[in-house]
Amino acid sequence: MLLLLLLLLPLLLGVLLVLLPLLLLRLRLETRRLLLLLLLSLWLLLLLPLLLGVLLEARRLLLLLLGGLLLLLLSLWLLLLLLSLLLLLPLLLGVLLEARRLLLLLLGGLLLLLLGAPRITPF
Structure with missing residues (x-):
């Protein structure tokens, strides 16, 4: 019954629109x-x-647009982070190699002390 009413509603409104000016x-x-107010409300x-x-x-499209923009900004941020890491890589490798060198020197000095090597003193 409701479906029939929904199907006949445009027809009834059309008849009302034709008869209303008369x-x-x-x-x-x-x-x-x-x-006129009733017609406008209808x-x-x-x-x-x-x-x-x-x-x-429109809200769904706006959310999709904002999500895409957020993903774009995140990917640009990750790209900049990757580029900065690539630029800092030689510095990091140099620091690691220098730290390894210092560690080896320290371990060598400790080994010499443990083995009883003569100490070199300035006096």
Whole structure:
């Protein structure tokens, strides 16, 4: 029954739209305004699902756009991080090699002390 009513609603509204101007010619000004307000409210009720759908779709598109922009910014940030690491790689390797050299010198000195090698003193 509801489906039939939904199918006949546009037909009834069309008949109302055709007959309404004929009725408006014979009615008083206050009644005309009331009927025009009723007609406008009916049109708004008919357009409300469409407007809501457009707004929801616009919100969905905006969220997709913002998500894509966020992913783009994140990928650019990761790219800049990778480039900075590549630029710092020789420095990091040099620090690691120098630390290894210092560690080997320290371990060699400790080994010489443990083995009882003569100490070199300035005096």
